[in-house]
Amino acid sequence: MEAPEAFTPISSIPARRGDRLAGVLFLPLTVLLVYLAGGFILDDYFHIERASRPLRLEALRFAIHTEDHGIVLWPHAAPVHLDFLRPISSLTFWVEYRFWGLRAWGYHLDNILLHLLNLALLCRLARRLGLSTATTILLAVAWGVSLPAAPAVGWISGRTELLSALFVLSSVLSFDRWITGGRVVWFAAAGFLGGVAPFAKESGVVAPILMLIFSRLREGRVPGAARRRLLPWPGFCLFLPALAYLWLRFVVLRIPAPPVPYIETLRSSSDGLWLVAKPVLYLVTSFLSLPLSHVSPLSMFHEAPISLLALAAAALLLLRPLARAAGLGVAGLSLAWFAVGLSPYLPVIPTSLYLYLPLSGLMLLLGAARDERADCRWPTRWLAGLIAAGTAANAAVGVFTWSAATRLDQAAADAARICREQSAARLVLFDTPVWAYGLPAAVRLHDPGCRADTWFVNFSPSALPGRPSRLRWTEPLLLEVRPDRGRFFESPFEQFLLFGGSPADTTLQARSDFLTVRPDTLTGHPGVLRLRFRGAGALEKSQLLQFRGWRLARAPAAPPLHAARANERESSPRPGPLGNAGRAIAR
Numbered sequence: 001m002e003a004p005e006a007f008t009p010i011s012s013i014p015a016r017r018g019d020r021l022a023g024v025l026f027l028p029l030t031v032l033l034v035y036l037a038g039g040f041i042l043d044d045y046f047h048i049e050r051a052s053r054p055l056r057l058e059a060l061r062f063a064i065h066t067e068d069h070g071i072v073l074w075p076h077a078a079p080v081h082l083d084f085l086r087p088i089s090s091l092t093f094w095v096e097y098r099f100w101g102l103r104a105w106g107y108h109l110d111n112i113l114l115h116l117l118n119l120a121l122l123c124r125l126a127r128r129l130g131l132s133t134a135t136t137i138l139l140a141v142a143w144g145v146s147l148p149a150a151p152a153v154g155w156i157s158g159r160t161e162l163l164s165a166l167f168v169l170s171s172v173l174s175f176d177r178w179i180t181g182g183r184v185v186w187f188a189a190a191g192f193l194g195g196v197a198p199f200a201k202e203s204g205v206v207a208p209i210l211m212l213i214f215s216r217l218r219e220g221r222v223p224g225a226a227r228r229r230l231l232p233w234p235g236f237c238l239f240l241p242a243l244a245y246l247w248l249r250f251v252v253l254r255i256p257a258p259p260v261p262y263i264e265t266l267r268s269s270s271d272g273l274w275l276v277a278k279p280v281l282y283l284v285t286s287f288l289s290l291p292l293s294h295v296s297p298l299s300m301f302h303e304a305p306i307s308l309l310a311l312a313a314a315a316l317l318l319l320r321p322l323a324r325a326a327g328l329g330v331a332g333l334s335l336a337w338f339a340v341g342l343s344p345y346l347p348v349i350p351t352s353l354y355l356y357l358p359l360s361g362l363m364l365l366l367g368a369a370r371d372e373r374a375d376c377r378w379p380t381r382w383l384a385g386l387i388a389a390g391t392a393a394n395a396a397v398g399v400f401t402w403s404a405a406t407r408l409d410q411a412a413a414d415a416a417r418i419c420r421e422q423s424a425a426r427l428v429l430f431d432t433p434v435w436a437y438g439l440p441a442a443v444r445l446h447d448p449g450c451r452a453d454t455w456f457v458n459f460s461p462s463a464l465p466g467r468p469s470r471l472r473w474t475e476p477l478l479l480e481v482r483p484d485r486g487r488f489f490e491s492p493f494e495q496f497l498l499f500g501g502s503p504a505d506t507t508l509q510a511r512s513d514f515l516t517v518r519p520d521t522l523t524g525h526p527g528v529l530r531l532r533f534r535g536a537g538a539l540e541k542s543q544l545l546q547f548r549g550w551r552l553a554r555a556p557a558a559p560p561l562h563a564a565r566a567n568e569r570e571s572s573p574r575p576g577p578l579g580n581a582g583r584a585i586a587r
Contacts, residue, residue: 028145028391029119032112034398035154039104039405043157045412045438048107049445050090051097073456073498082262083255085248088200089160102445104405107156114162115153119144121169122360125214128176129221131367139367142383145390147289148355150397160201161356167197168207168357175211175238176218181227187234195241202249203344203357205242210337217333221368263347278346279339280311285352286338286359287318289389292352325369325379334368337361349496404435407550412442414552418543419443419450425541426453426514428531430481430555432547433465434493452543457481457517457529461491465549476559477539479531487525514538 100106119140126136152158171193178186197204249255323331341358370379440454460466467484474480519526533539544555
């Protein structure tokens with residue numbers, strides 16, 4: 001007769017003590033409730049605004065294209081847009097909007113529930129590797145409150161990571177059930193869940209590889225666990241859904257890759273070195289619970305390749321005790337899980353958000369080290385340190401996002417009111433905080449009838465709003481903009497939000513039907529931006545707004561426009577005997 005839990009040893013901790021331990025260790029997860037007080041920031045408004053639209057034939061277009069955001073940056077000739085194929089994530093927002101509307105806490109609640117479901121899946125995978133109950137709880141909580149989990153859980157748009165990880169972990173668990181003797185329905189479930197994962201986020205294409213890695217990892221931890229061999233034909237069927245997704249995305253729909261700066265181009269040998277060093281950077285920051293963002297401190301490592309040697313040395317120092325404790329085989333396969341989970345993100349500028357799924361492999365490695373070295377306390381202390389750091393980080397992130405989202409929502413309401421009262425055709429924004437680039441969608445959510453384009457002249461140079469730029473009208477239609485200190489676009493935040501624009505590009509002069517933007521220099525970071533409106537009518541239809549801190553205010557009023565109107569009448573051709581036709585001929 002087969003013993004229950006044949007491949008997972010029973011924990012040596014008594015049941016009552018284990019229950020108490022579970023209760024104590026799950027207490028840090030309650031810090032995630034701080035996100036219920038949060039609001040909408042960054043891309044959240046884009047997702048919710050599209051979700052507010054009826055589900056019609058163009059629904060797939062809304063799930064892919066984002067050019068209807070109306071974001072216009074003066075260094076670009078056309079509005080900026082990103083193309084994705086994430087219909088499952090978009091569908092969840094569409095359904096939620098019918099329940100929650102603009103109540104942000106409902107979307108945050110759904111994110112927390114999805115995250116807890118992923119923790120349950122990780123616990124099940126850890127138990128199937130033979131890890132003890134106490135170790136399983138410890139590593140699950142460490143992953144649950146880890147710093148990389150903060151953006152995925154606390155940011156509504158992090159839903160893509162949560163959904164993709166849900167399908168990937170479920171597919172891995174289903175495949176493991178099949179290869180260890182389960183019915184064929186488990187294999188079908190693994191293929192289906194692995195095929196669905198990339199439709200939540202593109203990184204889900206790695207699901208088949210993670211299935212094979214976990215199978216080898218379990219065989220190494222529990223010899224004889226695998227009762228089936230993966231033959232070539234079933235293996236091809238396992239990878240077929242991911243290949244079908246790539247074919248649909250790149251061949252059928254021809255959806256391009258995201259633009260710079262999301263995709264980092266290889267222009268030199270140092271860029272190639274930076275690409276190779278990214279996994280090491282991710283590894284060190286994961287083990288030490290350090291934050292990663294689209295900006296600093298990445299610029300230091302990218303611009304000074306010698307600093308990458310320090311990262312490599314730190315990675316070796318961190319990995320050596322883990323490899324000795326857990327064994328080279330377990331360590332190698334756990335790191336393979338980490339590297340494969342990261343591989344879709346290597347061409348993209350690094351951020352902690354992308355560590356959500358890969359970090360689960362490192363948690364399994366720490367758990368294996370703890371069980372194998374029962375006489376050593378450092379793995380336990382390591383996991384406890386990650387829990388303490390993650391708890392503090394989630395609390396801090398939650399408070400900040402609540403504060404920023406509350407103020408930005410008021411700014412969006414003010415912009416919508418101005419747009420409605422003044423019947424503005426466009427909003428021209430100065431000193432926008434980096435958290436508010438979703439303002440165009442926010443304005444439409446507050447006032448669906450407002451279809452004004454939004455022009456971003458510049459962004460705040462730091463994560464917190466800086467001192468506003470100095471605005472001065474030198475002529476009735478010419479506005480001069482100077483930064484309070486330094487020059488424009490020196491900050492990594494500003495450079496990132498240019499979406500690939502560079503002040504050194506000689507084409508950076510925005511010309512439109514209403515506005516021309518000219519920097520004082522095209523060979524470096526400009527110190528002055530000069531905005532010339534193309535006629536009094538163009539200025540009257542534009543509302544100039546400036547962020548002063550988190551608060552949105554009107555820019556200084558232009559001088560009297562009667563002289564500008566007179567100049568327009570003098571410069572425009574007078575109608576001849578044929579009226580308007582004569583004017584056309586004169587042109």
